[in-house]
Amino acid sequence: MPDSRDASLIATLRPWWRLLDRRRGRLLAGAGLLLLTVAAGIGLLALSGWFITATALTGLALAAGLSVGLDVYVPGGGIRFFAVTRTVSRYVERLYNHDTVLRLLADLRGRLFGVMAGLDGHTLSRRRASDWLDRLTADIDTLDGLYLRLLAPAAVALLAILALSGLLALWLPRAGLAALALLLSAWLWLTLGQARCGMAASRGQIEALEALRGRLFEHLRGLAELETYGSLAAHRARLDAIERRLQVDQWRLARVAALGTALAGLAVGATWLVVLVLAALAWQAGALAGPVMVLMPLAVMALNEALAALPMAFTRLGATRAAAERLNALEAARGTSVAAVLKEASEAPPRGPLGVTLDAVGLHYPGALQPALSGLCLSLPAGRRLALCGASGAGKSSVAQLLTRQLAPSAGRITFGGVALEAIGEATLRERVACLTQRVELFDDSLAANLRLGDPEADAARLWRALAMVELADWAAALPDGLETRVGEGGRRISGGQARRLGLARLLLREPELVILDEPFAGLDAATAARLADRLDEWLAGRSVVYLVHQLGEAVDPPGIDHILTLCNGTLCAEGQDVSGWDR
Incomplete structure (x- = not known):
């Protein structure tokens, strides 16, 4: 039976996607810069391989006494263009996307502060001050990676896979289909598979961190009282237990992330090898030129950059989900708080000193x-x-x-x-x-x-x-x-x-x-x-x-x-x- 919580992942993140959508133009521009960087990297490595191979073959032909020629200026200019484009686009992308993330953080914190300001005393009294601070800082910091570490890199990697597979298919359809099958399978594992494997541990890490912060806050503020009443050792033991639980989750996440990184490299290497074999067979049959045969696997090799960031980010998707769930719970609490329920109230008593009447008033926390x-x-x-x-x-x-x-x-x-x-x-x-x-x-x-x-x-x-x-x-x-x-x-x-x-x-x-x-x-x-x-x-x-x-x-x-x-x-x-x- 499927986990119902997995089925609700999209619903959990939807309110925050809507908040991101307010800056759609900046997000699309940032993703475009990411895609440009990846495309320039693929073009640089592929064209360099083609140029080196073409130069070597031309030299061999000249040494054999054949009359051949090679235009070195166009591919040389192309290599310089891709190199400069990759450097500049990466620099601009880092500046632009980090500026976007800072703006998103301001949006997120402003929204959450507004939510917390609208909570009534009943809701506020249920949690300690350290818990509310945790919501405002740690949870928001976790959510800020929703665009920069999850959405944009995954979308760019998928587009790069599709574009590269299409490019390979222009020369050799079998190679394009093979690359699409292998790389798309790898992409699915590096996103959905890694998220599934790391979901429980990353959620547990968020909960353990919250417990550790709250307990440590109490420990430091009440240090004198704990020592006076002889409870310091017991309190430290509880801190140690939380830290051990946190360490277990961290090791588990590290192993899952390492597995994903290894699989990403393995997938690119396997695709590179398959494309190389198919291209070599096609060259042997006279269907491909030698430089193009070298270009194709090198283009696949350049895709490693697009996939490298996915394992760690999606391994920790559970942390992002847990943060979103907790903040969504605050939104729901505000929806039932006194201020929210009464926000449409519009009557006003007569001007002047206010008379006050309490008639059989009861209050139960x-x-x-x-x-x-x-x-x-x-x-x-x-x-x-x-x-x-x-x-x-x-x-x-x-x-x-x-x-x-x-x-x-x-x-x-x-x-x-x-x-x-x-x-x-x-x-x-x-x-x-x-x-x-x-x-x-x-x-x-x-x-x-x-x-x-x-x-x-x-x-x-x-x-x-x-x-x-x-x-x-x-x-x-x-x-x-x-x-x-x-x-x-x-x-x-x-x-x-x-x-x-x-x-x-x-x-x-x-x-x-x-x-x-x-x-x-x-x-x-x-x-x-x-x-x-x-x-x-x-x-x-x-x-x-x-x-x-x-x-x-x-x-x-x-x-x-x-x-x-x-x-x-x-x-x-x-x-x-x-x-x-x-x-x-």
Whole structure:
């Protein structure tokens, strides 16, 4: 019974072929340069053999006293033409095709980044950060060979086989048919056969590499903890087991690739020998001239260049297939994510501060034993401020993810200004709702670039005002590069408190109507937090606000709280406390 996975290979690679098809002109031009290089190589070797043989026979005839002549200029010019063409076309082909591959990599990474940006919290939580990085780098790097190592060389080799067989058939049909049969059989094995033999090992290699990267990432990040708890040896043993599995697959792939390389040489050699014998018999019978008899097998010999790249590339086709399958799975996950399902939503709540209602909302993460939220009911009138308290794990961050539509509720209904959350357009939601999370994401770019994530159109004056509101203006002005100072990957060049305030400054550049602040003063000293609270109170005037805090009264409380609710294990554990006459 045939392997169903083999039957789906074309379906697996089809989405990526479509992406390649967007640059069809460049791909065809690159394949044309490859074909020109192979054709020039065949012409060079074949014409050189003809010329040498013709020259030798002419010399023998002259030595025997015969009156003969030979035009050396035309074949000599042809040899120079093929030599220069082969050199130039190979150089241009390498430059052009590698430039094309870099463009394809940009297309692939851009598409995948867009897919990952559209995934919801449910999907993202199922894998580690190292797994997502593996998709974005290793899988894309594997797919970039789809054109340069698989499609183009195989197509060029097939065209060269057909053209060479046709050329031989012009002089000797039997030789053309023999070359076609032998070389076409070799081509089929070097593509389909090699792919079949290396499929399991190359797929296993991709999976082992992913496991090794993830395990090694955990090993390095948790080295101190592993050593403290005496688990370092066991963790290293698991790494060793993965490496042994990877080594087994590598040896298997090396053997299969070596077999293919040997068969490619054997096929060209056998074809060369068969053509030589047929040509010699035809010459003996007077059907072929001596130089043409030498030309034919030498032309076959030149085909070795076209076939040499196929064994290794198709031996690793399973790796390309595995990468495509994993990326296709991401596409499918995006198709069922919150953002994708709601991309056609276009309603908008009334302008002004947003009122928020959660009606019997539940949230259950896939695979979790207990729901994160259960039967949650709360109402935030427009323009008021709610403090949602609770210990770590109580469900506060889950509420924030629901309100920003990073997650969809498992049960219940959420409305903004009387409009169902799922009906609000994506652009409208991102414009009117802003969230300061506990973890501030900063990119390895300048202060200005990180701040402009809040408002891409903000000028330098607005950036300085936002920094002044969070008491970072004097610090930034003292830096040698000012707003152009790079913050490092993840903001590692600045302190945690500065990163926190940069995130707050970025939020201040927005004009949202609902603001969600998760521990807004975490990591700040009391004096700084008190000053920021006063400025924040003024900016929040006229906006609806949800504060997510562990407990009030311990340090500096968020300003202007109208109502307090407490979460316990995903449910409200008290009726709440009215601070300014607002009924729950």
